[in-house]
Amino acid sequence: MPPATPRRPRNRDDFEIAIICALTLEADAVIASFDHHWDEDDDLSFGKARGDPNSYSAGVIGSHNVVLAHLPGMGKVAAGNIAAFCRMSFPNINLALVVGICGGAPWYEDTPIFLGDVIISTGVVQYDFGRRFPDKFEMKDTLSESIGRPNLEIRSLLAKLTTARQRKKITRAGREFIGRVPDTYPGRSKDILLPANYRHKHQDSRECTVCASCHRDAELVCSKALKASCEELGCDIKQALRQIPCNKDEREPSLMIHFGKFASGDTVMKSGKDRDQLIREKNVIGFEMESVGVWEVFPCIVIKSVCDYADSHKNKDWQDYSAVCAAACTKAFLAYWNSAKQSVDARAEEEELRERILKSLYFPEMNERKSIVTSEAPSTLEWIFSVSRPQMFDSTSSDDGRYSTEAADGSTDQESDPGAYSNEADVSYDYYKNRPRVPQHLNLKSHSHEHETSELSLPEKHGDNFKPWLTSDQPIYWISGKPGSGKSTLMKFLLGDPRTLAALENWHEDVVILSHFFWKPGSSMQRSFKGLICSIAYQILSNDPSLISYFNETIATLRKSSPSDWDQDQLCRLLYRYRDHASRAICIFIDALDEARPGKDTSDTLQFIKSMVSPKIKICVSSRSEPLLKLQFSRYPHLQMHELTKLDIFEYSKSTLHQSTILEPHKLDFSELAWRVAERAEGIFLWAVLVTQSLVRGLSNGDSEEKIEQRLSNMPKDLMGLYRDILRRSAEELLIYREYVSTAINLIRIASTRMAPFSQVTAFDCMMIMEPDLLEDYAVLGKQVSKAELEAKTEVMRKRLNSGCPGLLGVVPYTWAVVFTHRSAEEFIFETEEGQRLWKPYHIPREELLCRSFKAILAMNRFKSIWNSEDFLTMLDAWDQSQELPPRIYDFFLELTLGSYKKGFISPPPADEFDLFYYPKDFLGRFMSTAFRCRHGSFVLRSAKSLEPCASHDTIRCILDLLCYGHLTQYRDTTGTPGSMEYILHIFEQGYSPNWTMPRTNMNHAIGSLWFKSLISTLKWIMRWWDRAWDYSRLISDVKEIFQTFRRAGAHMAVNFPMYLETERSRNRINTFFRPADAIAPGSGHSLLGRSRFMIIEIDTATLMDYIMSWAHQDTMVVGKPRDPGPAAPLKVLAFSSPTSRRLYIVDSESVSARLAETAEQALMFREPRSISPEDTLKEILDRCDGDMAELRSYCRPTKKDYFWKGYRIWAPPVYPRYQSRESSNVWLCSIF
Template sequence: MPSMPPATTRRPKSRDDFEIAIICALTLEADAVIASFDHHWDEDNGPSFGKARGDPNSYSTGVIGSHNVVLAHLPGMGKVAAGNIAAFCRMSFPNIILALVVGICGGAPLYEDTPIFLGDVIISTGVVQYDFGRRFPDKFEMKDTLSESLGRPNLEIRSLLAKLTTARQRQKMTRASRDFVGRVPDTYPGRSRDILFPAGYRHKHQDSRECTVCASCCTDADTVCSKALKASCEELGCDIKQAVRQIPGNKDEREPSLMIHFGTFASGDTVMKSGKDRDQLIREKNVIGFEMESVGVWEVFPCIVIKSVCDYADSHKNKDWQDYSAVCAAACTKAFLGYWNSTKRIIDAKAEEEELQERILKSLHFPEMNQRRSIVASEAPSTLKWIFGGSRPQTFDSRSSDGGRSDNDSTEAADGSTDQDSDLGEHSDEVGDSHDCYEKRPRVPKHLNVDNHSHEHETFEPSLTEKDGGNFKTWLTSDQLIYWISGKPGSGKSTLMKFLLSDSRTLAALEKWHEDVVIVSHFFWKPGSSMQKSFKGLICSIAYQLLSHDPNLIGYLHDTTATFRKSSPSDWDQDQLCKSLYSYQDQTSQTICIFVDALDEARPGQDTLDTLQFIKSMVSPKTKICVSSRPEPLFKHQFSRYPHLQMHELTRLDIFEYSKANLRQLTILDSQELDLSELAWKVAELAEGIFLWAVLVTQSLVRGLNNGDSEQEIEQRLNDMPKDLMSLYRDILRRSAEDLLIYRKYVSTAINLMRIAFTRKSPFSQVTAFDCMMVMEPDLLERYAVLGDQVPNAELDAKTEVMRKRLNSCCPGILGVIPSSWAVVFTHRSAEEFIFETEEGQRLWQPYRIPRAELLCRSFKAIVAMNRFKSIWDSEDFLKMLYEWDESQEFPPGIYGFFLELTLGSYKKGFISPPPANHDSELGPKDFVGRFMLSAFRCGHRPFVLGTLKTLEPCVSHDTICCILDLICDEWLRLGRPGTLYMIDNIFEQGYNPNWTMRRTNISHPMGSLWFRSLISILKWVIRQRTNHFYELYDMNPRATGIFQTFRRAGAHIAATFPIYLETETPRYRINTFFRPADALGPGSGHSLLGRARFMIIEIDARTLMDYIMSWTHQDTILVGPPTDPGSAAYMKALAFGTPTSRHLYIVESESISARLVKAAEAALKFRGARSISPEDSLKEILNRCDREMADLRSYCGQTKKDYFWQGHRLWSPPV
């Protein structure tokens, strides 16, 4: 699969998902690494990852390349500090598999005859601890035995280092590092500042008159003055002429050119500042760099040291190169991580991507996606070869037609339910207009002579147009982007499209255009479901197939930093899905060929126009599209200028081959006096390219031959055949008259049910043989679907099979049943048009013996029965379908209510399952029926729900109405939909009290009163919109005021108090995280304060919440309702809190302590984001103040390890 820009790295779910740690000893080192982050998780909108209890470290988290990394900040240099930091890091981030010690170091001037310059980067292949060993009286001996020294890197690290040391990879990594360094301005000191002195040349006052201590320093054992230790070479007068290496200032002065070296680091707790000691270690241990932290990390994590040389580890150290070297080390780290792929990370990422891919595929899929293609009749043997320029008979010779069966003929036969709507065409309109399709006609036997159809020619030759039918193969291999296959109804367009998709030569030819091409397709179908004839069905189908081939499409269909929540095509926005496909097509290198069949069967109007626009927008040098349709004016205008062919002008020889094969194979009786080949030619002549006509006529001839018809009777049968499809369908009905007398009621029932199903949306828009059987047996339907009686599945299967056979036999060629799904379908679009648009066809189903209202009821009962039999749809599917069905037509009185009652009854009996649990929902009824009612309300059946709630037990009714009001308030705040406030008023008028406490019910997540819940919802929305700047808050003002007024009119108390809690663990502001009602933390609610490091339980009244809301929206509180309210002053009190260092709950009993905590909490609640607050008053700092207040006040508060209650309601429980 071609490479694509990587999708955004997904945010880790927890600290456990981090695998790479970076450790820096100095702030300047950490600054350089942080600057190399591609994304900072600490600054996005997600919760903080925190750290383990007792971990004193500070961390920064982010993304480098495709890796999530955590940066640990060291409080100082040295192996002890590094070891401690690494150990704590292991505690907080337990799945770290690679630690990188990144920063600056001292370097050897020369390594294996290669000079090392300041700014060059060293990557460790090992580490030796040069200050770890044994001190003898006369010497110091380093420990270097296998058991005493540091272990070598693990196999994965060693393998990667072996790869990176190759010349090619080292060059690539060096180039990548230089590119990043080049983006960091003003850090390069200039090569003239890179000076190497001899190892014995001491860094001291060179003028003996300036310092007597330095003047006395003549041997290695002598010391220099303290001032010299801190002074620069310029200040001390170090003689540049003594330098053994210095690049002139005018050479590459402003052109950084770091190099990368690999070797062993010497690590110790002392800074190496001696040139002679440096050289000795280089000789004895073959080291290349000197640093102080890696030993401490090496023993905790698999470790690699990546450090840049800022000095030569001698006494002439200075800080001129430190900033630049830190940048070089960070740049090399970024380049290095581009090569690192841990096996676990790859496996986990692949599994996660595959899971997401499956979820997106499931959301795009609809049941009928491949149905149309699967039921289109396959090509007959020996047909359609011409499309690829294959050989075929060029003349007809009656001597080769013995009328018998050939052993070489294919045994494949038509199935009777032919839907051969395929189209091929000529090379151009001009060619088609200027040539007859057949210049020479076959000889017609005298005994088959038909008026006006005899010809004098004895041979048949294809015209130039047919010979040019191979222009399609040329199109496949060329850079032309659109191809149009047109043809009359029934000419075989869909069969050709199916053939092209399944034949390997199509892909082989396309790969001559571009390698690795992906073929996708969609078949429109007018008689099918809504998705089968809609533009949305097309784009969902195309997206599904492309995603199945190329997982890179995930990055265009979904922002991978967020949670994917779509579950079906209805969740996709049509325009957004189109834009995603366009973006993918613009940016991908994947080549695509799209086949779209039957454009004329797309829903007329906007769906057809959207489809045409989509085709024009998708074509590009990487995407070509082949379409088929009838030659209607709209499609001629759109496609006639592109390469195309006309199917009905190219299929005469195919029809001959088909008819000849079927006449030979399906004829039971011997017909020695008949020449079947000549009979087949006659069918091909009369068909005029309409393959479906030939199929139906051949079937009629086969029946006549098997009935023992004579030559004259066969001649008469063929003479009497109508010359167009509509007339042919009439003839089919006439010839099936005897069967129709017996089976007409079944056909009529099926067609009337199909008419009803057409008004429903997918997946309820199809009729099955099971439905027909049930409707025809009302007593069985009532017992099975309504009363819930047990009926053996075998009995239902047998009855359905009988119905299938009846429907297949009474109208062959018009109506059929798909065996795999029992779906009743028209064999062809023209058959549907005949049934519904002609007088003869309408007589087949009109008038119907069952009244419309009764048939509607039986139709819906049959759906319920089918769902009980096979369990296909859940309650929400039924409820959505019923709402859309009611919107699309006018039901007779009482029918709509009956459908809902039956759905509820079937739900109670278990015939209809509940929908999958919605984990995103904050509030949901606990009662089984209550959940159905909430779902019904959400799907639009609001009058039904409000009426039914009155008949339920009070606890269930109140439970559900609380959740419904929560839903309505949320809708009002999000959408401001007219009529919402009136609906809330109506609910309260029915006797529901806004002050009724929801905790008295069986609600899954008790949240106080309805009034309190509405205020929490408003505050949540106001703060979210304000902090995210989604829109100006004046849009929210009337919505908040409307809620206030509605609830106040219903008697909501301003002085009502409720407990909430403020959580401060998350630095980023999230109303759902740190401002959640304390009631939500009760036992069994799924929430617990356990493990939440910082929280405060606060008692607050409605007036205070209203004031906060209005302060956010810059309005004064509008008080309406009863003139008297107990209490008018705002009220807020701290009740209890918990801190990071204790699992006790601290009880606030002092008013003064409560006042301090309330003041801190108010600051957090009033925080409005960057637009209105200075940087030093950031939310993180505000929350930290809350933490400090709680920590300071712990000793002044009582403690409890027992359950904590507020007005009889448990707010906190100790850990078990």
């Protein structure tokens, strides 16, 4: 199984493995081995620390995130500098790999070393580091015995890899990777080893006098010889010490991996004699120039491939291939390395993100259709897994006899001959009764023996090709059939039968089965392409957590809470990326493709199916045989369902007849009767079910044999005719129960205009609508009604609906859902004159039925507590947008929802820490804020006036936050609120003041004017999203428009209010929050009970405006101070505290406040790209802040009591739970909440 792809690192701190290459060709080979390139994502680069001159490439090798450092040149000094800078930018690197090419010893012990072989270091000797005596040079001891010695983890891994078994495995893995780039292999004939004393010089003395006079090692050769090849100099190849084995393929790459010590120095080894001396004295087998410099900085392993023999004959012929070999072995080596950072916390964070994304992809009806599809009858559908199958019917095939059903002229035989099925085999019951259990031959009429043989050998006619498809590499299988032939039942059967998975595992190991069932009568998500891709993504992420690595952990991703937040193209790109790197094989079953919404949804689905298949992903599709789908799928393996179900229908009908009657009537053979049903059904299983149920009713009524025969003979052969016959035979029951049936059908029509999960109708809804007094008492007035009484009434309604229109309408057990028995039943009821008589005319006017239907939903929610206020308000918005609700009814429904919320029958939505801060604290205020988020603005502004003054102020404050934030968000993505300014104006027209107007008698409400809070919301947006905005000039213009709107409404400029500025050190991050001091202790909803360092500062609105404009106009790391702040200080520090203190230190001195304010302002205005880790500047600022707090603490007044600002409590001492530690770590990241 391939390794799981890791998640994109959040910042540079998440990288643990560095690869260092000195040459471009070495780096190119490593980059080619990346499984994913993070630098090619849409996100910003990870960057580097200030002052770091290195260039980096970030990517994935196997299951590891790695960063590649590019060296500007060779040598230990350059490598050491690069490693030091790399440590500064990537502080958590715990393994460095020096990868590339090297010179090699010709032999190691008794093993020859060839060019292209790879050496993995067990130690490093610096051969030019030591003492020079008059008579000799003495090297220092080996680095493996000094400070550069490999650590225990590396030594343990090397000990494992040097075992015979693991050496064989890593060598095999390296060869597999090399096989991807065979063109770089120069051929073994260019692997030449000459004697150590054979100099590389002009061999013909006539060509060069300098080389001719060179006889001893100390004598120099000419400069031209230093650059020339052996061929150009005429080196005698016959003196080579090794010959190419005669049985060796010249073009066959080979690779061996050796483990040993490297000799490293600042000079290139080009002397065979010096090489051999080092080999003898230090037992080295490789020669290179960078590892010493790196080893002083990182735990280091050298993985280099031999490109020459470190003698004077070295050349570049083998460099490209050797670089590839080194990169390939690096990839194989990393498969053995276990990252130490796979900690419990990291896994917990990943699981939390996975759960969040799963929740955002899920929709309640995801599995609804599959759950209500009728399961197969006993002993049916077994033929799908059989090797052979009784041939009952003729079918068509293509000329090539493989998968297509098209005729030579492009049309199918069935299309070209309307009577194609008139010649189907007319197999008698007598034959069936006397046949072997699995018949091998059938007496087919109207067919010659030759025709029979050729036709019956075709696999698609019998379904014999499905099981082979499961084990094959064929990407798509199509199950087609007439309406009601049992396609969905077969798909459900295949999903649940263990033989499906067993067969797929012969195709690929560890396969996952996914499914999606389209449903035309269902919700929008059940009919749409969006529903399909959300369902598939949800199932993949549930089964294969590695998909999480394809989600970028951005704010946009984290804030998605439902499928509506996802963009279709975004999800498709994600799934296609997974397709290209799938860690598990997948088989997807997509049912009822013909029930997808016509037009774009259908075309998008077809394109997705074709794009999604790959060597590890196959798809099985079922649908009716519609022309478009025939065109798309007829060339793939397929079966036609209605041609293969005759024996299944017989078994079902016979079993049902036997089970539904105690005694078999005299002279009536149930088996023969069932066979006749099977013959007349023509493969339409639904027809057989309805007819069998009709026969059972006749038998239960005591009909004679003749009447039973007559009933069967008179049954219409098509489904629509059969539905008419059902209505005729059920006339008496329908007369009694028509009112209930009509109510259910009209409710289904209304519910189809609502969004899921409110698009479903239940027997409970029907019961409530039929009892309006009970509905009013229970849903509106809130009177008590026992649960047992409601359940009993619902059960009565269920029986009435099942009896009133059998075969067309039914109630699902347990869920009480009222559904059509089949899509064709829905088409009959809504599209035929006879069907429409069931629900037209209706005695309850439409508007009254609309109101009762909504009250029934409220009643159901009180009965079972299914939905919260956000669910209701979102549904009402979607319902209103569909233009199905008259305005006065829409307002009435909002009033009903608010009334139910006040009574406690509807709960508020669950709130995370983010919501706790932005929602009003008042219970009704939370409803109003939620309603505004769900686009019920006019209703909220009318209703907010009825709230208590403090609650109304808090609610309007939250709404203005949303409006300012939403108005600016339109410059980042499509989730903004372009009409926000009109709402802001409307708020002030309603009489709300932008200034602080709250009475001083209540000390537990939000502090600050609406104007001040809106400025804070605007500044937060600017600080968070400035680098993501797409139209800066318009953004600045609209920020000014916000200012002008408030100023025109009378907003004061010179008003001061308190604000928290918090910095929290925890888990390699700094979190900086700023917000109003709203009568709460610091950290409520964010930092953990005083674990953050914070200041309480006082600031005025004019200064806030200056900060906003400074941010908006500049693009520097530290934003300039506010322009023209006036004579007063821009901000004043009132008090501060630290993570380890229970005390608040109150600042009484202006000089102390000014000193703290300078650092606080720098921290507040620090600008940094959000996608990279913090720069040293930010650390310096915050360290200085810590130092100032510690130094100035003695000049401040400590307190453990509540702290008040102008009579309002804005701080209370924290209380620590016993289990909670107050210590925190010391690496920081800045983010503005």
